[in-house]
Amino acid sequence: MGIDVYLNVAVAGILxxxxxxxxxxxxxxxxxxxxxxxxxxxxxxxxxxxLTIVLFTALxxxxxxxxxxxxxxxxxxxxxxxxxxxxxxxxxxxxxxxxLLVAIGLIIVNVLLIVFGPDARTVQTSYAFDSFQIGAxxxxxxxxxxxTAAIVVAALLFAFxxxxxxxxxxxxxxxxxxxxxxxxxxxxxxYALTFGIGAACVGAAGVMMTLIVDxxxxxxxxxxxxxxxxxxxxxxxxxxxxxxxxxxxxxxxxLAGLLFTxxxxxxxxxxxxxxxxxxxxxxxxxxxxIG
Amino acid sequence: MPGRVSITRRRLLASAAAGASGLAAPAIVxxxxxxxxxxxxxxxxxxKSGFEASIGQDCQRGIDIAPGILKSLGLPELAIINADTxxxxxxxxxxxxxxxxxxxxxxxxxFDSGQTTAIAQVAEQKGVPFVINxxxxxxxxxxxxxxxxxxxxxxxMLLGSSFANQLELFEIVGSAPxxxxxxxxxxxxxxxxxxxxxxxxxxFNVPYKVVDEIAYDPTARDLSVEVxxxxxxxxxxxxxxxxxxDAMQITRELVKQRWTPQAILSMGPGWYEDxxxxxxxxxxxxPISFVPFEDPNKxxxxxxxxxxxxxxxxxxxxxxxxxxFEALLIAADAYKRAGSSDPKALADxxxxxxxxxxxxxxxxxxxxxxxxxxxxxxxxxxxxAAKLVTLAPKDAANAKPEWPMAAYxxxx
Numbered sequence: 001m002g003i004d005v006y007l008n009v010a011v012a013g014i015l016x017x018x019x020x021x022x023x024x025x026x027x028x029x030x031x032x033x034x035x036x037x038x039x040x041x042x043x044x045x046x047x048x049x050x051l052t053i054v055l056f057t058a059l060x061x062x063x064x065x066x067x068x069x070x071x072x073x074x075x076x077x078x079x080x081x082x083x084x085x086x087x088x089x090x091x092x093x094x095x096x097x098x099x100l101l102v103a104i105g106l107i108i109v110n111v112l113l114i115v116f117g118p119d120a121r122t123v124q125t126s127y128a129f130d131s132f133q134i135g136a137x138x139x140x141x142x143x144x145x146x147x148t149a150a151i152v153v154a155a156l157l158f159a160f161x162x163x164x165x166x167x168x169x170x171x172x173x174x175x176x177x178x179x180x181x182x183x184x185x186x187x188x189x190x191y192a193l194t195f196g197i198g199a200a201c202v203g204a205a206g207v208m209m210t211l212i213v214d215x216x217x218x219x220x221x222x223x224x225x226x227x228x229x230x231x232x233x234x235x236x237x238x239x240x241x242x243x244x245x246x247x248x249x250x251x252x253x254x255l256a257g258l259l260f261t262x263x264x265x266x267x268x269x270x271x272x273x274x275x276x277x278x279x280x281x282x283x284x285x286x287x288x289x290i291g
Numbered sequence: 292m293p294g295r296v297s298i299t300r301r302r303l304l305a306s307a308a309a310g311a312s313g314l315a316a317p318a319i320v321x322x323x324x325x326x327x328x329x330x331x332x333x334x335x336x337x338x339k340s341g342f343e344a345s346i347g348q349d350c351q352r353g354i355d356i357a358p359g360i361l362k363s364l365g366l367p368e369l370a371i372i373n374a375d376t377x378x379x380x381x382x383x384x385x386x387x388x389x390x391x392x393x394x395x396x397x398x399x400x401x402f403d404s405g406q407t408t409a410i411a412q413v414a415e416q417k418g419v420p421f422v423i424n425x426x427x428x429x430x431x432x433x434x435x436x437x438x439x440x441x442x443x444x445x446x447x448m449l450l451g452s453s454f455a456n457q458l459e460l461f462e463i464v465g466s467a468p469x470x471x472x473x474x475x476x477x478x479x480x481x482x483x484x485x486x487x488x489x490x491x492x493x494x495f496n497v498p499y500k501v502v503d504e505i506a507y508d509p510t511a512r513d514l515s516v517e518v519x520x521x522x523x524x525x526x527x528x529x530x531x532x533x534x535x536x537d538a539m540q541i542t543r544e545l546v547k548q549r550w551t552p553q554a555i556l557s558m559g560p561g562w563y564e565d566x567x568x569x570x571x572x573x574x575x576x577x578p579i580s581f582v583p584f585e586d587p588n589k590x591x592x593x594x595x596x597x598x599x600x601x602x603x604x605x606x607x608x609x610x611x612x613x614x615x616f617e618a619l620l621i622a623a624d625a626y627k628r629a630g631s632s633d634p635k636a637l638a639d640x641x642x643x644x645x646x647x648x649x650x651x652x653x654x655x656x657x658x659x660x661x662x663x664x665x666x667x668x669x670x671x672x673x674x675x676a677a678k679l680v681t682l683a684p685k686d687a688a689n690a691k692p693e694w695p696m697a698a699y700x701x702x703x
Contacts, residue, residue, distance in 0.1 A: 001520075001523035001524070002523065005519055005520070005522070005523035008519055008548075009515070009516055009519045009520075012515050012516070012519070013516075016513065113340065117340075117344075118339065118340035118341060118344035119344055119345055119348075119566075120342075120344075120345070120536050120539075122570070128543070129543065129546040129547055129574070129703050130547070131547045131548070131549065133549070138547075138548055138549060140515065140547050140548075141547075212512075212513060213512040213513055214512075214536055214539070214540070216342070216344075218340075218341060218342075219512075222510075222512070253516075254515075254516050257516035257517065257520070258516055258519065258520050258523075261505075261506060262505055262506070262507045262508075262511075262514075262516055262517045262520065263477045263506040263507050263508050265516065266508075
């Protein structure tokens with residue numbers, strides 16, 4: 001096989017990895033601040049995917065146009081979920097939180113099954129079959145748009161947490177819960193906002209993922225697992241780590257599929273996870289916990 | 292006068308009435324044996340959700356249109372109890388047990404070899420006849436089961452017939468690919484087909500060489516790497532064993548990666564499914580499938596076509612409908628001959644099946660000692676303008692092959 005095949009596959013893997021990274025970013029933000037592991041993360045992404053499909057079918061709105069509205073809907077959903085269901089579980093044992101979120105995930109999958117049925121759905125945009133050719137390099141247009149949008153959303157999120165007063169307040173909650181209470185921050189509200197932001201991230205990733213894959217109600221759990229692999233590889237709670245993990249897993253899956261056997265490509269993603277857990281348990285960019 | 296029989300008008304009428312009732316008796320007995328008998332409870336197991344949902348639902352259409360046809364054939368009534376295997380082996384096993392506990396007297400299903408294997412184990416253990424509609428893994432009918440019957444080719448039969456069909460096709464078009472890449476799903480069916488290829492292909496002296504074999508997960512979300520690898524192998528054509536979703540994903544990637552092989556030769560489902568044709572429109576044209584199919588010249592095929600068109604306008608008759616309908620036909624025919632819903636009597640009746648007025652290509656439905664119909668033949672079909680045309684065998688053909696495939700880039 002020529003070098004062009006490797007190059008094409010690597011580029012496709014990196015672009016898909018960017019969207020994976022954005023999806024995992026939401027999970028990392030939620031855990032980093034609220035200290036709750038969202039076991040319904042992939043299922044929340046499937047809500048965004050079906051919203052995209054419904055809006056595309058009904059109003060012929062391009063998924064890229066729907067990025068902000070769908071992310072906003074997921075923000076409201078995440079906010080309401082935190083205020084209504086998750087906040088009462090904050091001080092409870094971790095297994096209670098785990099069961100709650102697994103239950104939410106199951107409910108989402110089954111509601112989607114009841115409403116949409118089991119068939120795979122897709123959006124047929126005008127550019128669904130487009131690709132750009134630069135010499136021997138052929139880039140899938142949908143993956144390029146999705147990857148670019150993921151970079152933009154991630155940059156906005158980084159800027160929000162770095163420069164916006166609200167972002168700084170959320171970081172303060174993450175760094176020192178008691179300190180945040182002492183200086184008078186409304187921690188419960190900030191937790192809800194954080195969960196909303198994490199949900200908006202996964203919503204945006206879901207919109208873009210709709211361009212790349214066929215959507216079924218059962219797609220959620222696989223993405224929850226993938227988000228965990230990415231976040232643990234990159235470092236749980238680290239935003240940059242989530243993006244890096246996404247890129248690493250995306251590129252690894254693609255190249256392993258090409259170099260070895262495609263049916264075992266997920267195995268290599270898990271192999272990376274095992275290696276990281278053995279030699280750097282806190283993840284590539286994660287901070288070592290003290291005490 | 293002694294010995295003389297006097298014939299009066301009253302005696303003549305009485306004799307005529309008795310004679311008429313005597314002549315009518317068999318018809319009354321037949322009616323009691325057929326129509327008036329309690330309906331046979333048939334448990335139908337199909338993957339109507341999960342990654343095989345579309346095909347499972349398509350198979351269900353074959354069930355839905357059957358009652359009217361079976362009635363018109365004078366066969367007894369069937370009470371259908373539907374169950375969804377959710378494309379999952381464990382769920383298939385659980386539902387098979389539940390259906391039997393709920394009183395199902397015969398089972399039918401289940402499209403997928405893995406799920407079918409699980410159901411066959413339950414059926415055999417409980418002593419309830421199981422008629423397989425679609426499933427090709429050879430081992431299902433190699434276990435010495437007494438209650439399991441399959442009216443569908445095994446992987447070896449499919450492959451043997453497929454290669455014979457391919458040679459026939461190459462002869463018709465006067466051309467053949469020199470190299471192919473073999474892409475297949477790595478589920479029970481795909482793996483059985485892949486194993487069988489090495490055993491069967493040498494016997495047919497096919498003109499091409501397999502330059503690469505690419506196995507992939509049937510639930511894969513993205514097949515761009517697989518298609519890139521296939522394209523990188525530089526083969527003339529693509530040989531595939533797929534399901535539906537992956538067939539659509541492969542097609543999309545072929546378009547995006549700007550590769551139109553000389554031909555796509557499919558030895559499994561996916562490429563001729565209605566959803567494939569409808570979702571991909573012009574991009575669905577061209578692939579050639581070597582599959583068990585209807586013989587359009589058979590009388591019952593026309594009846595099935597008409598019934599499907601009435602119940603589901605716009606849906607093409609496919610393998611899913613044909614073999615699922617035939618599974619019900621076998622059950623109803625056996626019930627009529629057995630005259631009882633006793634499982635052993637039903638199994639014996641199924642074993643003695645000899646239906647020549649059927650739908651699929653081949654001499655008809657008969658089972659060998661293993662419970663396998665070993666006389667089935669494949670058809671060669673091609674997607675053309677959202678329809679399926681038959682290229683071979685000659686006596687069932689209704690179109691000439693389009694060869695090579697039109698470039699995808701000219702169709703977008």
